[in-house]
Amino acid sequence: MKxxxxxxxxxxxxxxxxxxxxxxxxxxTTSDIMRPGLEMSGYFNYFTPxxxxxxxxxxWSYMMTQVGDERYDLLKKIMTDVTPCVIVxxxxxxxxxxxxxxxxxxxxxxxxxxxxxxxxxxLTSFLDEKLAERTTVHGVLMDIFGVGVLIQGASGxxxxxxxxxxxxxxxxxxxxDRVDIYQRDAFTLAGEPAEILRHMIEIRGxxxxxVMTLFGAGSVKDWTDIEMAVYLENYDDNKxxxxxxxxxxxxxxxxxxxxxxxxxxxxxxNVSIIIEAAVMNFRARQMGFDxxxxxxxxxxxxxxxxxxx
Numbered sequence: 001m002k003x004x005x006x007x008x009x010x011x012x013x014x015x016x017x018x019x020x021x022x023x024x025x026x027x028x029t030t031s032d033i034m035r036p037g038l039e040m041s042g043y044f045n046y047f048t049p050x051x052x053x054x055x056x057x058x059x060w061s062y063m064m065t066q067v068g069d070e071r072y073d074l075l076k077k078i079m080t081d082v083t084p085c086v087i088v089x090x091x092x093x094x095x096x097x098x099x100x101x102x103x104x105x106x107x108x109x110x111x112x113x114x115x116x117x118x119x120x121x122x123l124t125s126f127l128d129e130k131l132a133e134r135t136t137v138h139g140v141l142m143d144i145f146g147v148g149v150l151i152q153g154a155s156g157x158x159x160x161x162x163x164x165x166x167x168x169x170x171x172x173x174x175x176x177d178r179v180d181i182y183q184r185d186a187f188t189l190a191g192e193p194a195e196i197l198r199h200m201i202e203i204r205g206x207x208x209x210x211v212m213t214l215f216g217a218g219s220v221k222d223w224t225d226i227e228m229a230v231y232l233e234n235y236d237d238n239k240x241x242x243x244x245x246x247x248x249x250x251x252x253x254x255x256x257x258x259x260x261x262x263x264x265x266x267x268x269x270n271v272s273i274i275i276e277a278a279v280m281n282f283r284a285r286q287m288g289f290d291x292x293x294x295x296x297x298x299x300x301x302x303x304x305x306x307x308x309x
Contacts (some may be wrong), residue, residue: 003011003028005085006106011126014110014189017094018102028052028084031127033120035059036078040067049080052123055088056116064095075101083107087123089116117157129190132182135254140201141174141191141224142166144279148191148224150179150258151275153232157265162232164209165272167201172221173211175202181226181254189256192223227229228282229258230275235266 006024009016034051040062055063067074079086085108086093094111102109139152140163150290151159160176162234167173175193182189193199199220200211212220229251242262249260261278265271281291 001130001132001134007128007130008085008123009103009110012122014112014153015091015165016108017088017105017111018099018109019109021104023085023108026084028127028131028230031131033123035116035120037062039078040074042070042074044077047078050082050084052084053078053086054123055086055092056115056118057090057092060088060090060092061078064093065211069256071095072097072101076104079105079107081105084219085092087119089114089119095115095289098175104173128180128221129184132184133140133200133254134180136194137181137253138177138180139179139225140176141173141179141193143174144276145283146230147283148174148226149275149279150191150229150253151232152229153265154234156204157232157234158271160203160234162271162275163200164203164211166275167211167215167219169276172202172219173199174224176223183254183256184225187256189226189254190223198222226253226258228279229253229260230278231260231262231299232265232271233262235264235269239264 001082005019005026005028008028009019011026030051031052032048033054034048035054035058036047037059040059061207063071075098086098086102087110088098089112091111091113094109099109101107101119114122123164137150137152139150140159142151142163144166151162153159163173163176170281174191176197178194178197179191180194181189181191199210201209201211203209229250238241239259249262250257251260252258259282263271263274284291
């Protein structure tokens with residue numbers, strides 16, 4: 001996904017010291033942040049100019065006290081044609097040489113009141129998310145009781161209709177038909193809609209529905225972490241389906257394992273209510289309440305009691 005300096009300025013509150021339309025369109029290609037400490041002393045052997053250059057108290061203090069007449073020339077070397085932008089943290093004073101170098105190299109110069117470590121974390125988190133590799137899967141992504149649920153199944157099984165019913169029951173639509181997923185960290189998977197389908201759902205025989213227009217802003221969500229997967233499949237008398245809930249399936253998406261619940265679909269079954277129950281059961285298990293284990297314990301106790309008699 002492409003991220004520009006303008007995207008960063010729109011997301012994070014900065015005081016823009018210098019910018020031009022061309023400089024704001026410059027792309028940010030990495031989430032790594034560079035703090036040019038040794039570079040201020042003239043050591044450029046391992047300098048990475050393609051990163052955002054962040055000046056904290058240490059870099060600023062050295063620049064202001066130890067670098068004299070060479071300050072402008074050093075800053076021009078730090079601000080190269082591939083440098084996205086330069087940020088000064090803690091509302092530190094920006095010297096005239098830095099402004100002059102930014103103008104000379106046509107690089108956006110920003111100032112932030114945030115502490116350096118916190119600002120570094122904010123920038124890295126934002127860029128990690130935006131620059132993460134996306135994978136597209138077919139399905140419906142819903143926020144149900146605060147849990148991100150990916151509903152999948154064969155074409156025509158009723159995924160979108162189920163999503164619409166869940167919206168009517170007070171839950172939120174994230175994406176229909178096409179879900180773009182990305183890994184937020186080693187253990188967390190997130191999903192969002194394709195821009196062209198945002199807030200929309202397709203129902204065969206009706207067409208495209210704008211969910212936010214019909215049901216309000218509270219019926220949609222722009223993204224969610226995916227914690228659970230549901231797979232809808234046609235009921236088959238010859239197939240054995242899990243009846244106790246002790247057969248846990250897992251799928252891997254984007255390198256992250258997700259618990260998957262397979263739900264058979266046939267006339268007379270209210271799939272939306274079943275999915276709600278599955279989600280509530282999932283949350284209960286996360287909190288340490290396992291109905292299947294309780295049932296098995298009761299069954300074991302009953303068997304032991306009967307054997308004693």
